[in-house]
Amino acid sequence: MKRILVAGGGGFIGGWLVKELLSQGNQVSAVDNKPLVEWSQVFPEATNTVRDLSSLEECIRSTKNIDEVYNLAADMGGMGFIENNKAACMLSVLINTHLLMSSKENAVSRYFFASSACVYNASKQNQTDIDPLREEDAYPAMPEDGYGWEKLFSERMCRHFYEDYGLETRVARYHNVYGPNGTWAGGREKAPAAICRKVAEAKASSNKWIEIWGDGEQTRSFTYIEDCIKGSIMLMNSDVREPLNVGSSEMVSINSMVEIIESIAEVELERRYNLEAPKGVRGRNSDNTRIQNLLKWQPSISLSAGLSETYKWVEEQVNTHNGN
Secondary structure (H helix, E strand, O other): EEEEEOOOOOOOOHHHHHHHHHHHEHHHHEEOOHHHHHHHOOOOEEEEEEEOOOOOOHHHHHHOOEEEEEEEEOOOOHHHHHHHHHHHHHHHHHHHHHHHHHHHHHOOOOEEEEEEEHOOOOOHHOOOOOEEEEEEEEHOOOOOHHOOOOOOOOHHHHHHHHHOOOOOEEEEOOOOOEEEOOOOOOOOOOOHHHHHHHHHHHOOOOOEEEEEEOOOOOEEEOHHHHHHHHHHHHHHHOOOOOEEEEEOEEEEHHHHHHHHHHHHHHHHHEEEEOOOOOOOEEEEOEOOOOHHHHOOOOOOOOOOHHHHHHHHHHHHHHHOOOOO
């Protein structure tokens, strides 16, 4: 049994991670700055604490008597939030900085940092039909402004805390993680949940159309939450110190994803394209060669299967919210 801290344990990925670590028999402490009623999932078997981990004092308190730290805490959301809150996203560097410092002080044995595909050089993502991004494509550096720069800088901090202090660090670059129990409304939701919500709302109303940000031809790969959690724990328990992609290589356009969700919902909707909305890079996909070679990990859940579970959950939230 390990004593594990999940920073950001009240968030989407953090909640699923707490669940899996508990199922493996670990002693888990979940920490988040949101009130408990706003946590994605709460497990009574874990120690659940509301703390602001941008504070060094709170990080020192949270990492005391802890064997391993998973840092998933960040002020972030979908593209709409990221593009309009660059400074807020960059302030998350305080969380990683103070958690690294406190992990060193409290002799934590291993430290995991949840990075993002937003660290990749934007010049390699300016077409819809792009080559999958390899780990070395993060340099020369030109990441997503704000959020991407914070993630890339924090990756370097993890590297140097190992080189200078011997703290074993692991870094995963997540590619668009989605699934049930995630944010589905309010401005921080990502594309899969946002489209599921729009389809569910249109299906339940007389307005048989949805708004698509951009022209819908922008491409991405999306990683189902259960695959993400498995890959993250495998990486943490490995001897791989370099950043690794944890993502799906099943690239799809936003228009194609809408078609999949419409099929799941058994509805066909008119699409209205908002060309002024935030839309991010033109194309992005994950090259999983390195993680497959080093960890024998690859996603097991197809996009259609994952979206089916996600849509079912989002539709339940929409109907409950609307009193249906």
